[in-house]
Amino acid sequence: MQAAEYNIVKSRFEWSDTVKNSDENIMEKVALFIVDKRKAFYLLFAIAFVFCAICIPKVQVENDISAYLPESTETKQGLDLMDREFVTHDTFSLMISNIPYNQAEKMTDKIEEVGGVKEVEFDDSEDHYKNSSAIYTVTLDSGLDNEREIEIENEVKNKFAEYDCYTYSASIDNSSDSLAADMRQIIMYVAIIIVLMLLFTSKSFMDVAVFLIVFIVAAVLNMGTNYLLGTISFISNSVAIVLQLALAIDYAIILSHRFAEEKQTKNSHDAIVAALSKAIIEISSSSLTTVAGLAALMTMQLGIGKDLGLVLCKGIICSLITVFLLMPGLLYMFSNAIDKTVHKNYVPDISFWGKIVMKTRSFVPIIFALVIVSSIFLSSMCQYAFDQDSVSSPRLSDSKKAENKIKENFDVGGQLAVIVPKGSYDKEKKILQDVEEYDGISTALGLANVEVDDDYCLTDKVTPRQFADLMSLDIATSRVLFQAYGASVSQYTPIFQDVDSYTVSIMDILMFVHEQMDYGVIDLGEEKNSDINEVYDKVSDARDQLEGEEYSRLVFTYKGKNESEEVIALHDKVREEAKRYYDDPILVSNAISALDLKSSFSGDNQKINLFTIISVLLILLATFKSSSVPVLLVLTIQGSIWINFSFPYLMNEKLYFLGYLVVSSIQMGATIDYAIVFTNRYLELKPEIGKKAAAIEAINGAFPTILTSGLIMMIAGFLIGFISTNPVISALGKCLGRGTLISIILVMTLLPQIMVLFDKLVEKGAFTLKKKEKKERTGIVYVDGRVKGYINGYVNGTIHGMVKGDVKAIVENMSGPEDEQKQ
Known part of the structure; x- marks a missing residue:
């Protein structure tokens, strides 16, 4: 029987007097270094x-997928603008079930007692009380970190632990x-x-x-x-x-x-x-x-x-x-x-x-x-979802369970922000009035419709007499204030002409008066100063949230699921309305993000x-x-x-x-x-x-x-x-x-x-075929692989090691599969 009759599949024969493959030498040196x-x-x-x-524990985790949107997208641009231009107060909803209205009304004061709570919204409308359940919109102070906001939410919830209560927030991340x-x-x-x-x-x-x-x-x-x-x-x-x-x-x-x-x-x-x-x-x-x-x-x-x-x-x-x-x-x-x-x-x-x-x-x-x-x-x-609310998991978190409970009783809508260049309150007011009438829109908020009282909004222009009535000032003092404001903005009509016909927005005159009070230029008396400060706080807060250096923000609450055809159509309609007055309004919402x-x-x-x-x-x-x-x-x-x-x-x-x-x-x-x-x-x-x-x-x-x-x-x-x-x-x-x-x-x-x-x-499809090379050596031979042939006697098996003796066999340098019929 000839040695040439046998194939050695993927075998490696090395002789003690033969230089090894350079790659093997390098790898062995590397391995030896690592082990030693x-x-x-x-x-x-x-x-x-x-x-x-x-x-x-120090790794920062981002839970909002929209934060990873490309810079060119409308949502990313809008979010960056809002971070730069406006102050945003996070909110959460608190629902207490099985409670009479008169008792629910008293709960407002208890919620406001919690540190970090800015204000609580609650009334007798169906938006806040229905089916013996009360829902409160709790607004938090700005500048709080997410951890502190979660603590406040839990503290409010714990105040009513004896009741059947639930909390949910779209802006406070409590998923971590x-x-x-x-x-x-x-x-x-x-x-x-x-x-x-x-x-x-x-x-x-x-x-x-x-x-x-x-x-x-x-x-x-x-x-x-x-x-x-x-x-x-x-x-x-x-x-x-x-x-x-x-x-x-x-x-x-x-x-x-x-x-x-x-x-x-x-x-x-x-x-x-x-x-x-x-x-x-x-x-x-x-x-x-x-x-x-x-x-x-x-x-x-x-x-x-x-x-x-x-x-x-x-x-x-x-x-x-x-x-x-x-x-x-x-x-x-x-x-x-x-x-x-x-x-x-x-x-x-x-x-x-x-x-x-x-x-x-x-x-x-x-x-x-x-x-x-x-x-x-x-x-x-396959239908793909791009909003997390469109998919569900087999197990629900406590937050998701609370959200579902709240949504069973109340229509908790999404928020749509429309960002436009500032400077025209008349345009903003028109957009707010028109969009608020759309089906699917629950609320509309902008500086142009923030009420000072039942008759006036912040951006309404008033005469000195109207301002005097609004702030309970005497007409002479009001006229002087309007004259001083006109001089400060280089408008001399109230000084040299009829001051009573001069009009200024309530927001601007209030900001001016408060500024002069801080400088000590104006002193209206303790009671009047207190009234001005109280209204100023409301004006300042609204302005921080709704007006920045270059842009104004209009905020709408809409009903429906973010990826529904109705909500998408509603967003298109709002965009068209805004485009009637502005070239490039920016819309930001979960629906736009999707x-x-x-x-x-x-x-x-x-x-x-x-x-x-x-x-x-x-x-x-x-x-x-x-x-x-x-x-x-x-x-x-x-x-x-x-x-x-x-x-x-x-x-x-x-x-x-x-x-x-x-x-x-x-x-x-x-x-x-x-x-x-x-x-x-x-x-x-x-x-x-x-x-x-x-x-x-x-x-x-x-x-x-x-x-x-x-x-x-x-x-x-x-x-x-x-x-x-x-x-x-x-x-x-x-x-x-x-x-x-x-x-x-x-x-x-x-x-x-x-x-x-x-x-x-x-x-x-093989690039190369196997090459056969006859190997005949006597002495120390290293063998690793499948061997079928003569090694100082017949051997048929897998060998890993060293052989002392005669080796005479065919070595195949296998680069591709050999035709089975050649076996």
Whole structure:
């Protein structure tokens, strides 16, 4: 029997007198440095861990998605203008149920006693009292931070703890605590699942302890370094740690398995050096598709994509650094403990499933093809939501429950701000009067309709006599005041002509009189000064909220859901009314924000999909050196994405748009790894045992890896989806869990079938064919891989180690799959 009759698949033969590959030399030097300097790395990681742990509570979290809108959008411009030009008082609604009106009326004074409460609005109209329930609009002082506002809201609520009461606010963010509680619960469950999965799939109990140390350090590093980013979104803050653990778990498993293999023929030191030198390239390659998918989020026009992509990519990098620099030292340190705690392998053999897959390959791909084509159509029909109130989560937060209770009794509308150039109170008054008459508009507020009394508004112009009557002044004093005002603004009509015909807006004359009182120029007596100061406070407060240096703000309350056709039509009507008087009025509301998010969605969707697919294809082209294999893999995962996003349409649910953008990129970037694991094994085995047997064996061999990382990500996604009380986070979780499950099913069923069915296409798409080189050496030979031939006697098996003797065999430098018929 000739040695030339045998093939050696993906083998590496090295002779002691032969110079090694330069890449291997570099990696071994790097690995040797990391292992030998492990104590220094222990110290560095300990310092970084403490620093990051201290920084975690200091991370600033942004809970408003509209804050991430592009600068060019109307909402972003309007919000920036309002922050710069106006003072905004946050408000909350307090509802007390089962209370008579006369008792409800007395509650107003109790609410006003709470420090930080500016005013309380309540009357006997149906807007405030209905069905034996009273609702109070509580306005807070300006300049309070969000934490203090939450304290005030809770203090007011606690005052009426003996009653059936609820509080709700659209402007005070009280979601942080409930989000944190949700994520603590989710992380606890995910941690338990990870431990159970690792115990099930690992080879040693001590391996699990090492994994947990690595995961905890990597997670803390990522969360702590978020402080350096300034502010992160509530989405990144909530899901990053869970996704980091689910996405990066493979890296630790790969290094651990490599170490176990190398220890069969080497001591612990040499084994970890060899394992790390091989794992660096393998893990880095594996992480590329994941990073590519996450980096695609950073191409979004909406800033939250950059935020989420950056935090998650940083999480992957933190995991890589921890696995490469910390884990080798831990494995070496606990090497003996790992050996002593080896346990039975609990992962079952699923060759039976591979046989079923091969037997059904004639019709299952046709079924999947029909499903995928249908899913393309159904997913395109999916209705997307751009306002958080349009979606719900399975669990409701206390705040959401209170909001629902209040809305059962009262029509709590949204607020629309119309920002226009200041200077014409007549135009503002006309807009306010006309819009207030529209169906769907509850209230209208601007300087032009703020009442001083039953007869006058702030911006109404009055004569000296009318002002004297309004403020209970004598006419002579009023005339002098008007003359002084005219002189101050270089208008001399009241001085040299008839002062009684001179008119000034109530707001302007009051501001002037108060200013002169402060200077000590005017003194109207203690009683009159007090009256002027009281009215001035009202004027000043209204002006701060409704008029800035360059712009005026008109505020309307509207009824209806933000994304309803009626509300959108109402906003269009208000815009047209404002355009009758101003060229470029700016509208700001949740409904406008939803429209801005919708307009950016289409472009972001196309960019993310294109970037993800192209980058993943390029990585796979370099990995497999084939044009056909990457296409088959990407089509498989893209098919799972189409199927995933056909479910919302079939379930008659709206899908929050971020759920699609984020999950589609993660699903392509992360679950493509499952397809890579199978395909690598399949292509390695096919030249030796044939395509059908290779597919069956590859399914069985890939199962532990896919089971570990896939199941963890799937369960983590579903836990987020069904535990989180935030509808945005919940939507992301459900989509991620469902998408991961579908990807696993397609990789373990459809992909093996199409790889076998399109075997000729796979071979033709290979860039190069295998090269055969005859190797004959005597002496010390290092062998690593599948060997079939003569090594001082017949050997047929997997060899990792050194052979002393004669080696005579064919070595194949495998660059592509060989035709099965040549076996």
